[in-house]
Amino acid sequence: SYTAVAADVGKHLSVRVSYDDDGGTSEVVTSNVTSVVESAPNSPPTGVPVITGTVQVGQVLSVDTSPIVDADGLRGVTFGYEWVRNLSPISGANFSSYTVTSLDEGKKLAVKVTFVDERGTNESVVSAETGPVAAAGAYPDELGLSLFSDFNLMGGGFDYINSMGKGIDVGSGVTFSITGSGTTFTNNGSIVFYGDSGAVDGASGTLLTIGEGVIFINNGRIEGTGTFDNQSGTLIDNGFINVGNSPGLLTFVGDLIKGENSVSEFELAGNRAGESYDQLVVNGTATLNGRARVSLLDGFMPTLGSTFVLIAAEVLKDSFDTVEGLDLSDAQVLDLVSTDASIELVTIQTSRVGTDSADIILGYASQDVIVSGEGDDIVAMAAGDDIVYTQAGDDQIYASELPKRIDGGDGVDVLTIGASIDYREIEGTVLERIEVISLRDLRGSVIELDADAIARIVDGDNQLTAIDNSLVVVGDDGDRVKLFGDFIENGSALLDIEGMGEVNFTIYTQGGTSLFVADNIALELYGADGTLAVACMPVADEIHCYVETQDIEPLAGLLGDAVALDFSGLNELQVLHSASGAGAPVSAIEDVLPQSGEGQVLEGLVEFLPDQGPVIDSGVSSPAFAGTEGMLPVYIDNLAKLEGLLPPDVADPNQIV
Template identity: 30%
Template sequence: MKTKRLLQTITALFIAGASSTLAATFTADYLGGSIWEQDANWSTTVYPQNGRTRPAPNGDPIPGLNPLYNVSINNPAPCTLGIGVRVEAVNVSMGSTLNINGSIWANTGFGNAGLITLNSTGNFLGMLRAGGDSNVVAGGEIFMSDHFSNSVTAGSHGKILTIAAGGRIRGAGNVNAYHGDDVRTYFQIVNHGLIEALQPVNPLRIFLTDDAAFTNSMVNDGTLRASGQGVLIFANFNNFANVLNEGGTIEAIDNGTVRVQHRSTIMGGTLTTSGSGTIRGGTDFTGGTLNNVTNSGTVAIGPNEIVHLTGTFTNNSLVRFEGTASAAASLLLQDDVTLAGNGLFAMDGQSAGIAGTDVVGRTMTVAPGVTIRGDGIIGAFNSNFTYKILNLVNQGTIEATNGLTIYVSNSQNSNLSNNGGILRAGSGSLLHFESPTGGGMVTNNNGGLLEALSNSTIKFLSGATLINNEGATIELDGGTIDAAAGVDLNGGQLVGNGTFTGPIRNNGGTVAPGFSPGKITINGNYTQGANGILNLEIGGTTAGTEYDQLVVNGTATLGGTLNVSLINGFQPAVGDVFNIIAPSAFSGAFATINTVGFNSTITYSSGGITLTVISSAGQLLNIATRMNVQTDPNQLIGGFIISGSEPKKVIILATGPSLAAFGLSGVLADPVLELYQGNTLIATNDNWKVPAQAEIEATQLQPSHDLESALVQTLAPGAYTAIVRGTNGTGIGTVQLYDLAQTSKSKLANISSRGSVQPGDDKAMIAGFIIGGEGGDDSRVVVRALGPSLAAFGIAGVLPDPTLELKNANGSTLISNDDWQQAAEEAEISSRGLAPGDTQESALAISLPHGGYTAIVRGKGDASGVAVVEVYNVD
């Protein structure tokens, strides 16, 4: 009964208006004693409640018929209010406490520099209501117990509640409304401090006003926080209302949750989370809105939850969709929106959707750095198309991990332009492009990538079409693209291994099967126009695994250009045949055929379009480098690379004593030879007759002096190093390498030597090499002389300015170079990735017929130092 009478009294107070009778205003100072309702605890000798006079037996009454009270709590003893009162104002000083178990209506507002607690146990209890501007100053706090009807609210429109820096409102209940309030008068809330939901059972709700007096319902440059399983809710009963959050932070920490719902809008600022905290949307149809917001935490959209976006949403962390089969998680665009940042939109679970709200064709731009990954639908994603289709511009990454559908529509100006972004079907997934109106377009533009990974399918349904333009790539990486309307390859390229179902119209692009090498299967027709290009690579004799092949289960209509090159060091033999296109039928022929490293003929038939090798380029068969061999680290070092698909048999020689027969003095008396792969010693030899004399003699390349060294080895493709040292001595020596398996499918792709260059012709670095083999065509080589750049590898005493000269077998100079950037072939050397690391180093490129050649490296101005000479067989 007491509680019932109390509630009736409080209700009557709030319904009654202010008296029109003249009244005097008094200051009621709290004197201690802990209880508000005890007269002796106040300087006025009556506890403050507007209109309440002092009883006559205690002395003269307070003047005036309706006294008004300004309440001052400035006492260390806490004051507890257990009833409902109405006063003019309330001020709580620093170090003082006011516990409100009942309620206070302060006509002209309140100020708080101490502690006010709201401790509701039912409706209209634990309430602080102000009819004027009110403040929580630095050091002040309003703390709310864990009850839904605690409230801090306004008694009239157009008033402002300010929380200063250092001020706080914390707990559970309501800011700007109270339980059962039908009038719903609101503050504008200006927060420079902290508003925090931290109770585990009941949320803290901030109700926003659409009052015309305020541009923004709330201005926050402080912190709005949910922590410790607390829930902070932004809501609005009527029209849309804003939180201007520029310079502010909204955060959810330690399992806290922030919900933006009921037509509320967050404008600007930053969202952050930690410790399993989340920012969430609303569970009502309208949801809340994020306008030009930056997310640095986790935004989670649960079943039947909605988050609206306007402006630019910068996501530097995670937006997670948590829909189920029967309840969607929805991200809706109210206007043209840009998704920016470097974060992830994780469309996990089921029924995840991104769409427009009220009109078709809103543009969603996915900026560079943004990733949308998962399942669900982008575009109109409910059965009656209440949510609208989008015009999508992708510069980031959109990736399907199971089943992702993107809607496109020509008639609704809602297509997809992949402008430098990535559209990917992840391994084993489905990526669908579908049109609800029977026609839509996916355009892959400059820098864009459409990619189907292993066992995935990209499918174009309901008339959706694919166009690939200049600079864009369609990549099959073990997956399938199914496009009934086919693709117009107007530029760019189609590459990889996989299947394309539908016609390919190569109007001006490039088709290149494999990743060195591979196969593309076309279930449909292949048409290559005059500007189309087909690039094929040959690295062996098996179609699809060693050389590129195009399988056309339809008609191949040919024109344009065919380019064929060799890879992996493979050297085809004259007469080798390669079935490069396997069509069901064919017409036409290539207008231009380019081959690199060999010559061929093309045979056209429905059984297969084949390439036959009629001649090939020569290859490096031998290198021999002569120089002055000194002690470590200036010993003679020869490097070489074997490329191709088969092992190669070679012989390596280290000579010294026999050079005296050619008029050289100071020769290396007793050379020792070591062979390494990386840091692993493979073999070594001192005197060649021990232990493999017979094997070496069988090559007919044995040294002429017993103290010279030799090794015969069969080596897998890779890089090797031969080192020549003297046994207790120095002098002029050579390292020589010979190819003993010239018809194998591997070749010497690069040979080099390192050592000390001294003044004088007899102490220059002299590298001889032979070009030969079955191929009769010229061989393109790049020769380099390096010195200064060796210092970066810890080599001391490098040759500061090497010069390079190339001679033929007759001793005639063919070409020379001092600084490589002065060479006529500078652009070619750079494009092949062989530019020296220093401008004073030398390089040249030249095509050479079969025969023997000598590269001579000297120091400019008779300088001396360590240098390297290299020969690359590039074609």
């Protein structure tokens, strides 16, 4: 056999065969000639040159020709270069490196590489264009980068901004680097990773890396399949993270801290992580916050028992404030399962289903999974691990204890839980879209709230108050709300609540969060450090508030009767004695100790309050006090914190609250 070579082109080929026959004679025969040998078809080159360096005036760009491949051979090839600006050749720019000039500012650069392959064919390939060339010193707001080759954004004490409406596209296999200690990169637009869906552990090679001393602030969107390496720098995420292309796998190498306004989006189209459903991998500590959204793609409906690991981390802290999209249908929902290292969704079957009209649904002692449907429903539960979606409508929800999850859906939803609860300690995914918390008929309930808890419970708008992130609390006389933070009184309101009629409220506000407290409920305002600052108590038809003047520790435990009360902590206690707010020490508090009954304790305290005898005897209401009944919460519960300290035979705690 023979392979024609370039020298045979244009010639005829034949073959001469020699041999010895059986008679021993040497013979030679020649074949017919071939037709003229033609040139072989050219194999065009694959791959393109890559521009490396920072696309900025004064910086030096270089050409990497290693990605160029030609099946016709590249041994001994010499490359030629032609740099172009907005597709027009740059005069004199014919070398493997190029120094960016002021003429290039705002324009895009590329390089054309020429060569002759081993078959003698002239070839040329052109690189991808860079993003717009930045001015010397700092990048402009309008980065708008489309990266099809490795790109290093170099800083050092100055800032880069990707503005809203602008995008940075990181192509498959491309590394986008941000380096230079002291550099801050703020993403207000979008950064999209175009890695291959289905790639595992960042194997798609699409990478964004931030160097040591770099701060990356995401206020916009990060999406796609790829890897974000932030182990050397600092990542602050207050924006959107949309995993997948979709679906896909997005990996963070380093810690990920989600801000309170952040949003994480996941899409499900099958049961394979990174291939048919989105997965976020954090090779570090993932601290969750903000909102998560789950949606189905292409008509996909999970089968019962299907598990989706949305987040896999080395360490997982806290939880999302809210998760949307878990009530898939009347037949099944997604159960949210949190571990120390993952967030998983498991498809479970509903046990109680309502209609689109008003329903009354009663749960069982075992776990209930309830979807009540639209309409003004009443749902009552007994177990603590129930999952409830009441969907649209003004619903009433009753629970004997805190459930695993309640999502009130659209409308004005009223929740009654038969226990005193510190809502600050509850994860954000337990209660969502609840507008009213009712303490009615619960006999002296106490709940604790702060701004974060209120925002998590309401999760946005409140149709009853028409104020975003506002929660309404109603209850009976003797119920109490403890409110922590920097709340201030901010007016009053009259609200008409279905089944309760018109109720007067006092409004307390901190930033963009509001709490409406019914006027018949006692309120205690605590500072961020937990110190009681202001307490308001209903007295007759008025609300009386006082300001704590000292930090009084709770009284010591009792031995069984009023004589055993330790009033030593009250020796310097300041108590109001006039509308002006002046105070006086209770100097004769020891005279109270011999008293043995609730009324006698109260009378003993009142006896030594300056200037109050005539007020109480006459029954005339004043801005400070309104009779003996009002004195108990004002002077005992306020300053001595007697709740739970008086023994049952001395006082009824419900009257003290």
